[in-house]
Amino acid sequence: MSGFANVLTVILVSVGLVFFLAGSVGLLRFPDLHSRLHALTKADNLGLGLIALGVAFQIGEPYAIVKLALVWLLAVLAAASVAQLIARSALDRLPAEGQADRQA
Amino acid sequence: MNAALLLDAGLCLLILTAAVLAMTGRDLFGAIAFFIVYGILIALAWVRLEAVDVALAEAAIGAGLTGVLLIGAWSLLRRAGVSEAHELSHWGLRLVAGLASAATTVVLAAAVLALPPGREGLAPLVTERLADHGVSNPVTGVLLDFRAYDTLMESIVLLVALVAVWALTPASAWGGVPGMRQHARPDGVLAMFGRLLPPIGLVMAVYLVWAGSSQPGGAFQAGTVLAAVWLLVVMAGIYDEPPISSGLLRTALVAGPAVFLAIGIAGLGAGALLAYPDEYAYGLILLIEFTLTFSIGATLALLVAGRARRAA
Structure with missing residues (x-):
């Protein structure tokens, strides 16, 4: 059981790290603010979720697993909301780009 | 390894x-x-x-x-x-600041390296004495019991910082409301976030201060969470900041340090300033922690809000 759990942990954390890497590359390489935000939030949420899930297999205590899930949920909630707010404030600040985005 | x-x-x-x-x-x-x-x-x-x-x-x-x-x-x-x-600033000033910082670092590093290896310092003493008192988290024990005057001073320093910020208020706005009135679109993300997160934050703050008696947590951490909830509610436009002339607000700000100080002075009856009678120690420490959390939260939130800018 513990061997199986270890394999699952390694796989899930590795895949999670790939999402973090993809998000970071997106942040550096994507041309404008909205696509960079898209890369960051989507990839980080999934990456953190996968890492939390992977770590959960190493924890015996159910209570700690609930806490871990709560951490992930709160991080997703905060990241999603903040991304929306940054995107909207950028739209207000760059009317030209904003018009293009709204028509698209 | x-x-x-x-x-x-x-x-x-x-x-x-x-x-x-x-x-x-x-x-x-x-x-x-x-x-x-x-x-x-x-x-x-x-x-x-x-x-x-x-x-x-x-x-x-x-x-x-x-x-x-x-x-x-x-x-x-x-x-x-x-x-x-x-x-x-001038390069000379930067050089002096850099040298002073480097000297501090060297002194700190020398002090750490000079500690005899393998010794636990005061840890065994704290563990031994903790059994006599209410709390089982050694950090809370040190902060609110053995070295309570440090924590008392810290909570007062925060209050003094806020008084200093308020002192910058121009006479025309005195007693008014700090910061700008925030508006959020009623069906927008911020309005939703500002209603969804505060209840979770409040539970988290209570949990942090309660956990502080037996595991990591405590008044300062919980107070910061309270302050964050306060700021979020204001930013989402759900409530406005209270006017700084509000008696209720000022009571909330002073309550923590005041209760702490009162209990500390009452401790003179038990032998020394800030000494708690053993049978009440746990309850007294909890009382101080909870009122302190409340006051720290309010103080930190108002520090961020800054001086009063508008009439109440």
């Missing part, structure tokens, strides 16, 4: 890099961003040293709240049209 060493070495390298970038950053905003990153990395370092209480406080206050204060100061400077080139 080697993996842990690699992690620690990497963490140290990242901390140093973040510190250097925060100091040498080309613009102020970049420097603030790296200062926040530095705070979060330091919090991770405290976790690695198994000082979770300190890590929580560093992440909440050092990185989170100080970061918000710095960004607020930056945006005020920018609105006031202060040019950043002005910030670059």
Whole structure:
């Protein structure tokens, strides 16, 4: 059981790290603010979720697993909301780009 | 073992890099961003040293709240049209500041290295004496019992800082409301976030201060969470900041330090200032922690809000 759990942990954390890497590359390489935000939030949420899930297999205590899930949920909630707010404030600040985005 | 060493070495390298970038950053905003990153990395370092209480406080206050204060100061400077080139002070001043910082670092490093290896310091004494008192988290025991006057002073310092900020209020706005009135679109993301997160934050704050008696947590960490909830509610436009002339608000600000001080003075009856009678120690410490959390939360939130700007 513990061997199986270890394999699952390694796989899930590795895949999670790939999402973090993809998000970071997106942040550096994507041309404008909205696509960079898209890369960051989507990839980080999934990456953190996968890492939390992977770590959960190493924890015996159910209570700690609930806490871990709560951490992930709160991080997703905060990241999603903040991304929306940054995107909207950028739209207000760059009317030209904003018009293009709204028509698209 | 080697993996842990690699992690620690990497963490140290990242901390140093973040510190250097925060100091040498080309613009102020970049420097603030790296200062926040530095705070979060330091919090991770405290976790690695198994000082979770300190890590929580560093992440909440050092990185989170100080970061918000710095960004607020930056945006005020920018609105006031202060040019950043002005910030670059004379090279001589920079040299003196750099040398003073380096000297402090050397003295601290020498002090740490001079500690005899293998000794536990005061830890065994604290563990031994903790059994006589109410709380089982040694950090809370030290902060609110053995070294209670430090914590009392800290809570008063926060209050004095707020008084200093309020003292900058122009006479026309005195007694008024700090900050700008915030408006959020009623069906927007911020309005939703501002209603969804506060209940969770309140539960979290109560949990943190309650957990503080037996595990990592405590008044400062919980107070920061309360302050964050307060700021979020104001930013989402759900409630406005209270006027600084409000009696209720001032009571909330003073309650923590006042209760702490009153219990401390009552301790004179038990033998010394801030001495708790053994049979009541647990209840008294909890009472102090909870009122202190409340006051710290209000003080931190109002520090971020700044001086009064509008009539009540």
